Amino acid sequence: MVEKILLTALALFAISIVIALVRIIIGPSMPDRAVALDMIGVNLISMIAVISIVLKTKAFLEAILILGILAFISTIAISKYVERGIIVELKSDD
Amino acid sequence: MKINDVILRTVTRIVVFIILTFGVYLFLSGHNTPGGGFIGGLVLASAIVLLYLSNDIETVQRSLPLDFKLVAAFGVLLATVTGFGSLIFGVPFMSQTFAYFDLPVFGKTELTTVTIFEAGVALAVVGVVVTIILSISEDE
Numbered sequence: 001m002v003e004k005i006l007l008t009a010l011a012l013f014a015i016s017i018v019i020a021l022v023r024i025i026i027g028p029s030m031p032d033r034a035v036a037l038d039m040i041g042v043n044l045i046s047m048i049a050v051i052s053i054v055l056k057t058k059a060f061l062e063a064i065l066i067l068g069i070l071a072f073i074s075t076i077a078i079s080k081y082v083e084r085g086i087i088v089e090l091k092s093d094d
Numbered sequence: 095m096k097i098n099d100v101i102l103r104t105v106t107r108i109v110v111f112i113i114l115t116f117g118v119y120l121f122l123s124g125h126n127t128p129g130g131g132f133i134g135g136l137v138l139a140s141a142i143v144l145l146y147l148s149n150d151i152e153t154v155q156r157s158l159p160l161d162f163k164l165v166a167a168f169g170v171l172l173a174t175v176t177g178f179g180s181l182i183f184g185v186p187f188m189s190q191t192f193a194y195f196d197l198p199v200f201g202k203t204e205l206t207t208v209t210i211f212e213a214g215v216a217l218a219v220v221g222v223v224v225t226i227i228l229s230i231s232e233d234e
Contacts, residue, residue, distance in 0.1 A: 062127075066133075070140065073147070076102065
């Protein structure tokens with residue numbers, strides 16, 4: 001029973017990633033794409049967590065942490081590029 | 095136009111230390127679990143890149159006065175020197191050895207010479223990644 005619930009959750013996460021991918025492709029504006037990329041990152045983290053429950057292993061926990069860090073940094077970089085046009089400033093103006 | 099990014103700067107101040115701690119953990123756990131010098135260096139580099147993202151180049155250079163090209167060169171030098179150090183003891187190039195020591199706090203600890211090599215790899219990765227990202231992201 002628990003196994004079936006976990007597999008269903010995996011399938012739903014996969015469908016959610018596909019929907020976010022559609023939003024990235026047809027997304028009218030860049031902030032839509034940034035939010036959809038962040039959503040794909042969160043869904044991937046959740047999928048890895050569910051997979052590690054299914055396989056009864058702790059080997060993927062570092063992968064979850066690394067994926068979280070990379071999704072955080074890449075979302076910040078994309079939003080800063082969308083908002084200001086540059087990513088790393090040479091000198092702050094305040 | 096001034097942009098209010100106080101949330102980003104406040105979060106970054108805490109998150110950078112979490113990422114640095116995780117990078118050191120990955121660096122030290124490279125024997126039988128996922129980890130090692132390469133991805134430890136990548137995680138450390140991502141922490142530094144996060145600092146550069148939330149602040150600017152001048153501020154980070156003032157508080158972290160490192161030339162990252164020199165860091166990469168020093169890492170490669172360290173890795174190569176540990177490789178040649180095995181030649182002194184009459185074993186092939188890049189041989190590694192390990193031993194068990196009783197340290198005061200950690201108890202029985204395995205110390206290896208490959209950790210020094212991995213430190214060189216981590217320094218090289220940090221230097222190269224930060225140099226690449228600063229080069230491709232700077233505006234004129």
